[in-house]
Structures are given as C-alpha cells and as structure tokens.
Amino acid sequence: MKELKRKAYERALEDLYEDLVSLQRWIITNGKRVALVFEGRDAAGKGGVIKAISAPLNSRYTRVVALPKPTERESSQWYFQRYVEHLPAAGELVLFDRSWYNRAGVEHVMGFCTPAQYRRFLEDCPAFERLVTDDGLILLKYWLAVDQEYQEQRFAERASDPLKRFKISPVDLEARTQYAAYGAARDAMIAATDTPWAPWFVADFNDQRRGRLDVIRHLLARLPERARPDKPLKLPRLARKPAREHLAD
Amino acid sequence: MKELKRKAYERALEDLYEDLVSLQRWIITNGKRVALVFEGRDAAGKGGVIKAISAPLNSRYTRVVALPKPTERESSQWYFQRYVEHLPAAGELVLFDRSWYNRAGVEHVMGFCTPAQYRRFLEDCPAFERLVTDDGLILLKYWLAVDQEYQEQRFAERASDPLKRFKISPVDLEARTQYAAYGAARDAMIAATDTPWAPWFVADFNDQRRGRLDVIRHLLARLPERARPDKPLKLPRLARKPAREHLAD
Amino acid sequence: MKELKRKAYERALEDLYEDLVSLQRWIITNGKRVALVFEGRDAAGKGGVIKAISAPLNSRYTRVVALPKPTERESSQWYFQRYVEHLPAAGELVLFDRSWYNRAGVEHVMGFCTPAQYRRFLEDCPAFERLVTDDGLILLKYWLAVDQEYQEQRFAERASDPLKRFKISPVDLEARTQYAAYGAARDAMIAATDTPWAPWFVADFNDQRRGRLDVIRHLLARLPERARPDKPLKLPRLARKPAREHLAD
Amino acid sequence: MKELKRKAYERALEDLYEDLVSLQRWIITNGKRVALVFEGRDAAGKGGVIKAISAPLNSRYTRVVALPKPTERESSQWYFQRYVEHLPAAGELVLFDRSWYNRAGVEHVMGFCTPAQYRRFLEDCPAFERLVTDDGLILLKYWLAVDQEYQEQRFAERASDPLKRFKISPVDLEARTQYAAYGAARDAMIAATDTPWAPWFVADFNDQRRGRLDVIRHLLARLPERARPDKPLKLPRLARKPAREHLAD
Numbered sequence: 001m002k003e004l005k006r007k008a009y010e011r012a013l014e015d016l017y018e019d020l021v022s023l024q025r026w027i028i029t030n031g032k033r034v035a036l037v038f039e040g041r042d043a044a045g046k047g048g049v050i051k052a053i054s055a056p057l058n059s060r061y062t063r064v065v066a067l068p069k070p071t072e073r074e075s076s077q078w079y080f081q082r083y084v085e086h087l088p089a090a091g092e093l094v095l096f097d098r099s100w101y102n103r104a105g106v107e108h109v110m111g112f113c114t115p116a117q118y119r120r121f122l123e124d125c126p127a128f129e130r131l132v133t134d135d136g137l138i139l140l141k142y143w144l145a146v147d148q149e150y151q152e153q154r155f156a157e158r159a160s161d162p163l164k165r166f167k168i169s170p171v172d173l174e175a176r177t178q179y180a181a182y183g184a185a186r187d188a189m190i191a192a193t194d195t196p197w198a199p200w201f202v203a204d205f206n207d208q209r210r211g212r213l214d215v216i217r218h219l220l221a222r223l224p225e226r227a228r229p230d231k232p233l234k235l236p237r238l239a240r241k242p243a244r245e246h247l248a249d
Numbered sequence: 250m251k252e253l254k255r256k257a258y259e260r261a262l263e264d265l266y267e268d269l270v271s272l273q274r275w276i277i278t279n280g281k282r283v284a285l286v287f288e289g290r291d292a293a294g295k296g297g298v299i300k301a302i303s304a305p306l307n308s309r310y311t312r313v314v315a316l317p318k319p320t321e322r323e324s325s326q327w328y329f330q331r332y333v334e335h336l337p338a339a340g341e342l343v344l345f346d347r348s349w350y351n352r353a354g355v356e357h358v359m360g361f362c363t364p365a366q367y368r369r370f371l372e373d374c375p376a377f378e379r380l381v382t383d384d385g386l387i388l389l390k391y392w393l394a395v396d397q398e399y400q401e402q403r404f405a406e407r408a409s410d411p412l413k414r415f416k417i418s419p420v421d422l423e424a425r426t427q428y429a430a431y432g433a434a435r436d437a438m439i440a441a442t443d444t445p446w447a448p449w450f451v452a453d454f455n456d457q458r459r460g461r462l463d464v465i466r467h468l469l470a471r472l473p474e475r476a477r478p479d480k481p482l483k484l485p486r487l488a489r490k491p492a493r494e495h496l497a498d
Numbered sequence: 499m500k501e502l503k504r505k506a507y508e509r510a511l512e513d514l515y516e517d518l519v520s521l522q523r524w525i526i527t528n529g530k531r532v533a534l535v536f537e538g539r540d541a542a543g544k545g546g547v548i549k550a551i552s553a554p555l556n557s558r559y560t561r562v563v564a565l566p567k568p569t570e571r572e573s574s575q576w577y578f579q580r581y582v583e584h585l586p587a588a589g590e591l592v593l594f595d596r597s598w599y600n601r602a603g604v605e606h607v608m609g610f611c612t613p614a615q616y617r618r619f620l621e622d623c624p625a626f627e628r629l630v631t632d633d634g635l636i637l638l639k640y641w642l643a644v645d646q647e648y649q650e651q652r653f654a655e656r657a658s659d660p661l662k663r664f665k666i667s668p669v670d671l672e673a674r675t676q677y678a679a680y681g682a683a684r685d686a687m688i689a690a691t692d693t694p695w696a697p698w699f700v701a702d703f704n705d706q707r708r709g710r711l712d713v714i715r716h717l718l719a720r721l722p723e724r725a726r727p728d729k730p731l732k733l734p735r736l737a738r739k740p741a742r743e744h745l746a747d
Numbered sequence: 748m749k750e751l752k753r754k755a756y757e758r759a760l761e762d763l764y765e766d767l768v769s770l771q772r773w774i775i776t777n778g779k780r781v782a783l784v785f786e787g788r789d790a791a792g793k794g795g796v797i798k799a800i801s802a803p804l805n806s807r808y809t810r811v812v813a814l815p816k817p818t819e820r821e822s823s824q825w826y827f828q829r830y831v832e833h834l835p836a837a838g839e840l841v842l843f844d845r846s847w848y849n850r851a852g853v854e855h856v857m858g859f860c861t862p863a864q865y866r867r868f869l870e871d872c873p874a875f876e877r878l879v880t881d882d883g884l885i886l887l888k889y890w891l892a893v894d895q896e897y898q899e900q901r902f903a904e905r906a907s908d909p910l911k912r913f914k915i916s917p918v919d920l921e922a923r924t925q926y927a928a929y930g931a932a933r934d935a936m937i938a939a940t941d942t943p944w945a946p947w948f949v950a951d952f953n954d955q956r957r958g959r960l961d962v963i964r965h966l967l968a969r970l971p972e973r974a975r976p977d978k979p980l981k982l983p984r985l986a987r988k989p990a991r992e993h994l995a996d
C-alpha cells in the first residue's frame with residue numbers, strides 16, 4: 001500500500017478533530033476518566049500519535065505522561081506506585097507515552113529487572129488493571145507495530161539529521177540489535193495482559209500517518225457515547241463597542 | 250495587515266521546527282531549566298501557541314502545566330506552592346498555560362481573592378521570580394494581546410460551533426463584559442512584574458498564526474546559544490536482514 | 499483485670515524500645531518496606547499506640563500518615579490512589595492512622611459513600627493488598643477494640659477537659675449513637691479483608707496501656723528477623739581537646 | 748548545673764502538654780500555619796525535642812518532615828523546591844528535622860555543594876523566608892547547641908550501644924573531626940539568616956531534658972494567642988446501655 005500523502009492525511013485528521021473534541025466533552029461533562037497507553041518499539045511513532053490526538057483538545061483536561069527512568073527511591077517502591085499518581089481524575093484524559101509496560105519490554109530485554117520481577121509483573125499487571133478499571137477508569141492500550149525495515153529507515157533518518165541525532169539513546173542502539181527479542185517480549189506481554197477490562201489493540205505503524213488515523217478512528221469507535229452538541233449558546237450583546245488592547249506604555 | 254494564510258503559516262512554522270529542536274537539545278545537553286508563561290485574555294490563543302511550540306519536541310522533556318482552580322486546601326497554602334512543584338528539573342522545558350498570574354488577572358477582576366492578597370501578589374511576585382531565576386531557571390513571560398473585536402469573533406465562533414460551545418465557561422462570559430477591567434489588570438500586572446530577570450513580552454495575537462510565529466521567533470532569538478549539531482552518527486549495520494513485526498496470534 | 503499502672507507501663511515500654519530499634523535496623527539494612535494500619539472506633543487509642551511505637555525510632559525512616567477527608571478531586575480518582583502515594587520505599591516504616599478502611603467504616607456507616615462503592619471496596623481491597631504485598635510490602639493491620647463503656651468514659655473525659663473538647667468532631671458525636679452499626683461494619687470488614695497476605699489482629703484496648711504493649715509485642719513477634727547488633731564501633735580519638743559551642747555574638 | 752532528673756523532667760513536660768494542645772487548637776481553629784525548623788550538630792537532640800513537642804498533639808494536623816538526601820533530579824531543581832511541597836496548609840503544624848539549612852551546614856562543610864551555591868543560599872534564604880512568612884506562615888527556627896564534650900559522650904554511647912551503632916553514619920564520623928568548621932558554618936548561617944520574620948533561637952542542649960523544656964516554653968511564649976478553652980460540651984445520654992465490642996468469630 002502506498003504511503004498516505006501529507007495533504008490527504010491532514011484533511012482526514014482535521015475531519016476527526018470534531019469527534020475528538022466531542023469525545024472530550026463527553027469525558028468532561030460526565031466526569032469520566034480515560035487513560036490511553038501507547039507502547040511500541042523505539043521510533044514506532046508514539047510521540048506522533050499522542051500529539052495528533054491531543055492537538056484539538058483542551059489542555060486543562062488532557063495530560064501526557066512520559067516518565068523518565070525511575071530514581072533509586074522509586075525503584076524500591078511498589079512497581080506501579082509512580083504511575084498510579086498520574087491516573088486521571090474526573091473529566092481527565094491521560095495519554096501514557098510508554099507506561100508500566102516498560103517492565104515487560106525494555107526492562108526485561110535489557111536486563112534492568114530480574115526475571116522474578118518480570119514474571120511477577122506479567123501476573124500482577126492484569127490484577128492491577130482490573131482494580132483501576134473496576135473503579136471506573138476507561139483504559140485502552142495501543143501497540144504501534146513497525147517492521148524493522150521501517151524502523152531502520154527512521155533510525156537512519158535520525159542518524160543523518162543533525163538535529164535528531166541526539167534522540168538516539170544508547171538504549172535505542174542496543175534495541176536495534178534486539179529486534180527479535182523485543183518481538184518475543186511483545187508477544188509474551190500481550191498474551192499475558194490482553195483482558196476484557198484493558199484490551200490491547202495493535203496498529204500498523206509502518207505508515208505513520210495511516211497509523212495515526214487508524215488509532216484515532218478506533219478510539220472514537222470504542223468510545224461511542226459522545227456528547228450531543230450543546231444547544232446554541234446566545235452571547236448577550238456587548239454594552240459598548242469593542243475596545244482595543246492598547247497597552248499602557 | 251491581512252491574515253496570514255494557512256499554507257504560508259505551516260511552511261513558516263515547519264521552518265522553525267529545526268531551531269526549536271536544536272533549542273531543546275541545548276536545554277537537555279546543558280541541563281538547563283526553562284519555564285515559559287503564557288497569559289492573555291480568554292480566547293487569545295494560549296493553547297494554540299503552546300501546541301505549536303511543543304509539536305516538534307521530545308515529550309519526555311517537555312511539560313504543559315495547566316492547573317485547575319485551587320482546591321480549598323491549596324487555597325490555604327502559600328500562594329506559589331502549587332506552582333513551585335511543577336518548575337522544571339535539569340533538561341526540562343515547562344510551558345505554563347496560565348500561571349501564578351491568575352491572581353493578578355481573573356482572581357483580581359472576578360473577586361476570587363481579597364484586595365490585600367492582590368496587592369501582596371504584585372509585591373511578592375518579582376521576589377519569587379528573582380529567587381527561582383537566580384537559582385538558574387530561565388523564565389520568559391508572554392502576554393498574548395487580542396483586541397475585543399477579534400475576541401468577540403472567536404467567542405461568536407465558539408458559541409455557534411456545537412463542539413466548542415462547552416469551552417465557554419461562566420467565567421468567560423463574565424469576562425466579556427469586563428474587557429476594560431482586564432485591560433487595567435494587565436497594565437498593573439505588567440508594570441509590577443516586568444523585571445530584568447523575568448521579563449514580559451507582548452505579542453499581537455489578533456492574527457493567531459502570525460502571533461505564534463512571532464512568539465517562536467522571539468523565543469529563539471532570546472535563547473540563542475543553541476546546540477551545535479552533533480557529529481554524524483554511524484549506525485552499525487544489522488547482522489541479519491530486517492525482520493517483520495508479525496505478531497503471534 | 500486491673501488497669502496497668504503507669505509506672506509499670508513505662509518500664510515495660512522502654513524494655514521494648516531496644517527491640518523496636520533493632521527491628522527498624524533490620525528494615526533499613528535490608529531495604530524492607532513495612533506498613534502498619536491502625537483502625538478502631540473513635541477514642542480507641544490509635545494515636546497513642548502510634549506514638550508509643552515511633553518514640554524510639556529514627557524519624558528519617560518512619561512516617562505517620564493520617565490523611566484528612568478527601569478533596570473533591572481526590573474523591574473522583576481511584577479510591578486507593580491517595581493512599582498509594584504514601585506507601586513506604588525501601589527502609590521505611592509507615593504507620594497509617596486510619597487508612598483506606600475508612601470506606602468500610604465511617605464512609606459506610608455515615609453514608610459518605612454509595613452502597614455500590616462499599617461493596618466494591620470489600621471486594622477490591624484484598625486484591626489491592628495482594629498486589630502490594632506480592633511486590634514485597636509487609637502489611638499488618640490492627641483493630642483496636644474498645645467496649646462502649648470505656649469509649650464513653652473517654653468521650654466524657656474529653657468533653658469535660660477544656661483542652662480536649664475540640665477533639666470531638668460532629669462525626670464522633672454521631673458515631674456514639676451508632677456503636678452497633680460500627681460493630682457490624684467492623685465484622686463485615688474483617689470478614690472480607692482478613693487474608694494471609696494482609697492479616698488483621700484485634701487488640702483489646704479497654705486498657706490502653708496494656709493494649710499498646712500487646713500491639714508492640716505482637717509486632718515484634720511477627721517480624722522476628724531482626725538485625726544482629728553491629729560489631730563494636732571504635733571511634734577514633736579526637737586530635738585535640740573537645741571544643742565548646744560558644745556562639746559568636 | 749546538674750542534669751535535670753528524669754522524674755522532674757517528665758512532670759514538667761506533662762505540665763506543658765495542656766498548653767501545647769491549646770496552642771494546636773488555636774492553630775486549627777484559626778487556620779494558622781506554623782513551621783518549626785530544628786537544626787544543630789549530629790546528636791544534638793533534634794529528634795528528641797520533636798517527639799516531645801508532638802507527643803500530645805493530634806497527628807492529623809502535625810507533620811514531621813525529615814527529608815533524605817536529595818535525588819539527582821531534586822538536586823537539579825530549585826534548591827527550595829522539595830521543601831516547599833511540605834509547607835503547612837491551614838491548621839497544620841510542621842516540624843522540620845533538618846531543613847533547607849543543610850546547604851549552610853553539612854553541604855557546605857562536607858563539600859556537597861559549590862561555594863557559589865553556598866553563597867547564593869545565604870543571600871536567597873532570607874528572601875525565601877520573607878515570601879512565605881509575608882504570606883502568613885509562622886516560622887520559628889531553633890539551633891540546638893551542644894558542646895563537643897557532650898557530643899562526644901553521646902557518640903561514645905551510640906558506638907558502644909549495639910542498637911544505636913547503626914545510627915552513626917559516615918557523615919557523622921567525618922563531622923566529629925570538623926567540630927570547628929561546623930561552628931564557623933553555624934555562625935555564618937545565623938548571621939545571614941536571623942531576621943525579624945524568621946528568627947533563630949539558640950537553645951542549650953548540653954542537658955537534653957532541660958533543652959527540650961526550654962524550647963517548648965519558648966515556643967509557648969512566642970505564640971501566646973492561644974485558644975480559650977471551649978465552653979463545656981454536654982454529651983447527650985446514650986439511648987441504651989453501653990455495648991461490648993464482642994467481635995464476630
């Protein structure tokens with residue numbers, strides 16, 4: 001399939017904005033809490049889809065959570081503790097750019113956790129997600145799939161682009177040579193944590209533009225109860241003619 | 250002056266992305282801390298300029314802070330306390346969508362604070378900003394200026410757009426009739442808090458697109474010590490041919 | 499049984515200090531995490547036993563958590579969220595003066611939560627505690643039992659003591675008349691949440707002094723792997739004779 | 748002067764409890780915010796005096812803050828940031844066991860901060876304290892003075908006591924040999940930061956018991972506007988005879 005052209009992409013994206021705003025309105029007016037988790041290999045396009053979704057939304061009710069690697073103190077706490085503090089309150093939409101699933105991905109593959117911690121995570125994670133969703137949280141998880149060919153293209157672009165080079169971390173470089181290991185980790189992770197209360201969706205991100213649109217459409221289809229447009233709002237007429245913002249100087 | 254056309258705007262914006270990324274790289278590699286404050290009337294375009302700036306940036310080092318109205322407990326604490334907790338650590342860029350300046354704006358005009366609290370704020374704010382900037386924080390403050398004519402246009406659009414109506418809060422409606430009071434508040438605020446260590450910049454946001462480009466260019470001009478592009482990064486060849494992300498099923 | 503005399507109590511308590519310190523040393527040097535939950539009727543003596551336990555301990559590793567009633571925002575979050583943030587990191591001992599069990603006690607009896615929320619809590623709580631204890635947290639829960647006769651005595655004392663009157667909240671007054679309802683709530687709570695991984699212990703607090711000693715002894719018996727005393731530490735001799743802290747003036 | 752005997756100490760201490768409780772009642776009912784800072788050499792007795800003060804108080808309105816050494820991320824933030832988050836809200840009393848003054852003490856003497864950071868602290872600290880006290884915080888600072896002779900005695904006790912040995916940190920051992928340097932640091936610190944809005948008080952802690960009583964008496968004298976005892980509170984009679992807490996089993 002040919003890559004989606006930029007123009008077509010932008011038109012399609014903007015057509016979705018209305019529905020995204022309407023979705024957010026539903027979240028706010030009904031005090032819903034929604035968390036979206038985005039996982040995938042490096043350069044899969046997590047940051048891009050998050051920006052596409054949040055572009056039209058009201059930032060006072062939208063948060064992107066992209067946590068750095070844990071501090072020593074955090075490492076000694078309950079594994080989910082530092083994520084729990086970012087879960088949404090009523091009316092909020094939180095987008096996780098990577099998440100607690102680090103343990104089943106980078107931490108497992110790179111040896112940043114013990115095998116026992118890894119196994120425990122696969123067992124505990126569904127129970128954790130059960131608790132928070134039983135309590136009313138809406139939790140959807142997206143895996144952005146990218147074949148190595150495309151991942152390599154993006155790495156090559158980053159390496160050659162003087163401005164993007166610094167985005168390539170040592171962990172990324174190591175990950176390149178571990179493509180298969182990450183694939184196995186992804187399979188084990190999805191097998192263990194794809195549940196009715198917190199399902200995984202896999203999106204093809206070989207073409208990022210198509211991928212973004214797919215994710216947004218999927219999201220809109222999953223959360224169909226959007227708010228009806230409000231009744232027309234009549235603004236009272238101003239008492240005097242519009243002023244200018246002439247600043248004192 | 251005619252409104253900047255969308256196409257021209259987008260081209261110009263993307264031309265600035267490189268420099269924004271380069272600026273961020275400088276922030277990260279030098280462990281700088283940068284906070285940008287965006288203030289302005291409702292519908293001036295704070296959210297839009299924040300999105301334009303953060304679009305090309307790495308989200309692990311960029312945060313948008315848009316705090317809701319204070320809880321009762323927060324109201325009883327040191328006024329700056331809930332903002333302090335969001336100040337950037339090394340390498341971070343924080344964009345404040347409204348800020349502690351609420352006290353000199355909406356709180357003052359709408360009577361959400363006492364006159365004494367208001368006067369104290371105007372006196373204390375420069376001292377507070379002095380402390381955090383002396384400590385190394387880079388703090389720039391932008392006032393997005395919009396004439397009432399344009400503000401009214403945007404309100405009218407919002408009111409007629411079934412999807413945007415809900416963005417208009419009672420506080421906004423009240424603010425419409427208080428255009429002049431807000432103007433006086435803005436003058437008093439800027440007079441009291443425009444300092445060498447935390448200067449205010451006024452940007453004309455009657456045309457939002459032009460306004461956004463102006464703010465970004467201004468920002469890039471103020472923080473000129475950007476990072477030199479890295480030396481080329483050579484990616485080692487993969488040992489085997491690229492794999493595909495075929496998921497187990 | 500006669501009330502334990504103050505003198506005898508103090509001697510006995512101090513005899514236990516050594517072991518408490520030794521227990522803390524074990525926690526610190528092994529990076530353990532311990533949380534103790536204290537529940538019981540008003541005036542049962544939660545604050546007193548917490549003070550008795552923490553008296554000899556190093557405050558840098560001991561925390562008392564006594565949360566006020568939830569703010570509106572907190573109420574809209576995952577019920578356990580505001581408690582999770584206080585769970586101990588490695589080396590820490592956290593003492594909860596009331597806890598998430600509020601939902602099964604005061605909130606249920608006083609109607610501060612819905613019946614559905616109450617039932618959900620009884621179901622979810624063991625799963626929550628399973629997660630945090632599987633992860634390594636040591637969690638012990640104490641119910642301080644006090645017969646109404648003694649509770650009434652203490653209320654009467656508080657009411658007549660000009661300095662303690664303000665400790666009696668409207669919620670307390672209401673609770674007096676609900677002694678039986680609280681008893682039923684306690685039974686349902688313990689039945690639903692007494693688990694191998696997070697057991698309840700009931701301590702007789704009709705005599706507070708005896709009660710405190712019992713709890714401490716129980717605690718010491720449950721966590722028997724205490725640290726062996728360190729090898730003697732030899733302080734090098736000072737190079738010159740001891741100085742005085744004469745302050746400049 | 749002879750050491751104060753334990754018995755006499757305890758009697759005197761308990762005589763002060765009433766006033767402490769009354770002080771707290773004043774804090775709570777008037778929504779005051781009070782922070783007490785305790786500084787002094789190792790083994791001076793900071794922990795002890797904090798426990799003596801908080802013993803009779805309601806723990807829901809009293810907090811002890813004893814922060815561990817800063818994480819790397821915290822070190823990169825505004826120096827006061829991690830302390831600000833613990834400042835009291837209305838009705839709260841916060842006791843700092845060490846504080847931001849670490850920078851002028853251990854950090855300066857041990858070389859954990861740069862000379863520039865140290866000088867900046869001495870300059871900024873009064874401005875910081877001015878801000879928070881102008882905003883209504885009541886801030887009192889105590890230096891617990893102990894001559895080296897007594898400090899050595901306490902170190903020797905700790906070293907010989909198998910249970911206290913672990914309290915002696917490497918930083919403490921080093922501090923022993925730096926008695927004079929700490930003295931000079933204390934003088935510089937007090938000279939720079941003793942202000943009308945946040946005064947220092949020096950208490951002689953060669954005799955810890957006397958020292959504790961002195962601090963409490965001083966505190967009570969400084970905050971004299973205590974609450975009048977409430978009017979007698981009449982508890983309505985119970986409708987039936989007192990029940991027993993017989994637990995279901």
Ligand SMILES: Nc1ncnc2c1ncn2[C@@H]1O[C@H](COP(=O)(O)OP(=O)(O)O)[C@@H](O)[C@H]1O
Pocket residue numbers: 042067068069070098102106107112167169170171172309
């Ligand atoms: N030592 C570590 N322990 C745990 N997680 C780590 C560690 N190092 C890196 N990570 C995590 O691995 C992920 C990938 O790291 P990196 O490639 O540096 O960042 P990013 O993909 O966000 O650019 C991040 O979520 C990071 O937090």
Ligand SMILES: Nc1ncnc2c1ncn2[C@@H]1O[C@H](COP(=O)(O)OP(=O)(O)O)[C@@H](O)[C@H]1O
Pocket residue numbers: 540565566567568596600604605610665667668669670807
């Ligand atoms: N409206 C409420 N919703 C939830 N919990 C509440 C509410 N009011 C009081 N509580 C809780 O009930 C418990 C008892 O309240 P109270 O008697 O006022 O405090 P205490 O027993 O700590 O002196 C406290 O833990 C408090 O947080």
Ligand SMILES: Nc1ncnc2c1ncn2[C@@H]1O[C@H](COP(=O)(O)OP(=O)(O)O)[C@@H](O)[C@H]1O
Pocket residue numbers: 558789814815816817845849853854859914916917918919
């Ligand atoms: N590397 C460091 N940087 C900054 N502060 C430190 C460092 N190491 C220790 N401290 C601080 O010095 C003080 C004394 O340390 P220590 O003697 O270990 O603790 P304590 O006196 O609390 O038993 C503590 O407040 C600690 O946080």
Ligand SMILES: Nc1ncnc2c1ncn2[C@@H]1O[C@H](COP(=O)(O)O)[C@@H](O)[C@H]1O
Pocket residue numbers: 316317318319347351355356361418419420421
């Ligand atoms: N009662 C209030 N006290 C303080 N700030 C408020 C209050 N109500 C609204 N605000 C602030 O005013 C700004 C505009 O509010 P709104 O138009 O309602 O989104 C936001 O920054 C709010 O946090």
